[in-house]
Amino acid sequence: MAIPRAAKTQRRTRIQEEKEEKILEAALDVFSVSGFRGSTIDQIADVAGMSKPNLLYYFRTKEAMHRALIDRVLYTWLEPLRAFDANGNPESEIRSYIRRKLEMARDFPRESRLFANEVLQGAPHIEDELKGPLKDLVDEKAGVIKAWAKAGKIAKCDPYHLIFSIWSTTQHYADFDVQVLAVLGQEHGGGGRFEDAARFLEQLFIDGLRVKPAS
Amino acid sequence: MAIPRAAKTQRRTRIQEEKEEKILEAALDVFSVSGFRGSTIDQIADVAGMSKPNLLYYFRTKEAMHRALIDRVLYTWLEPLRAFDANGNPESEIRSYIRRKLEMARDFPRESRLFANEVLQGAPHIEDELKGPLKDLVDEKAGVIKAWAKAGKIAKCDPYHLIFSIWSTTQHYADFDVQVLAVLGQEHGGGGRFEDAARFLEQLFIDGLRVKPAS
């Protein structure tokens, strides 16, 4: 008898790698649009071009697919914040963090929506990740920002809310893309919206955080 | 025979008003968490304390409930932007717009999440509202902001992206509340997060938009 589940085998077949990849790719398509509850295995199977029982051969449950997807995407997603360098120049660090996050919103909107859907619905599947790895990373970087403020390199401000505001403004262009496009219309919405956003946000954050002369 | 659906009657009964109110209240609870696809009539019926067929007596379909809810909430939701006054002082107008939006995120998070869910999933039910009333209103206010910039009252900036950034930063505290709470932890997350956010955002936007001396 074969081992009942591919996931339990020690060595991963070439087929396993390919198919799991294909499934997660399809799952990202579906979960990122409809959220966990709103997505169905059949939809994912359709997109993947595989039969439903075949998906369930690689991932025992819908939850397992979702979990695997989250795990795979989370690390990459936090990369820009991780790259935030305490020894760098504050202004250019913030600038490049904004630019990187905006590039991710442009190039990986599905990943952004996956998390947005999940958090929006109360984060029932990623609470631990938020309170653990995410919080730890943010705490660390908040410390860096606080030190910069104390040293007079940037204006005094709450580092946590600064990070929140960079997250929200940049991810907005992935998560709420239809709204952005609807409001900008065809004339401004074309391809330039990310460059326009980058220009605006860099200006806002750099000027907003510049140290003010004592008045 | 009675008219088959209450919705078709000319005059609304007291009972109709009460029950439709109760249903929409429950629908807001459910739709705002799970989105349209992820929500079920049974869930709404449970929350409303009514039987499923009874809900369907007042709203023929799940879509009708959702539609009615959107219609009712949209007007209120745009109120703060509508209040944006061209004749006011730019700084205080922006400041009070931010404050108002933040108060709404605090006091009406379900409404915010209702729209967030909808837009996030491609806005299949509110595309017209986005391209119509919303775009028109934003176009108008963007004109106001542009005029302010031209008159040298605030720094030159893209008015659309300014509005987007105010939307995203403020609504973040409603839509991603679990994440905010998880990151801030218990020590900072308590009740003060909205005041802290207000302080930070006002500083960011006011200083960020202040006219810079020609260097």
Added chain:
DNA sequence: TGTAATGTTTACCAGTCGGTCAAATTATCC
């Protein structure tokens, strides 16, 4: 108070949901 209109419920339907199972097919390796 009677009666017609309004409101509510029980029972139900067809389609979809996540998931199982055993049989059939394919890849692997000696």
Added chain:
DNA sequence: GGATAATTTGACCGACTGGTAAACATTACA
């Protein structure tokens, strides 16, 4: 090439989905 393990499929299950039909209960109003 054949045995064996890995992969794929169709048929199926019970629970749930949005929605209906009709009997039943309640209200409003002359």
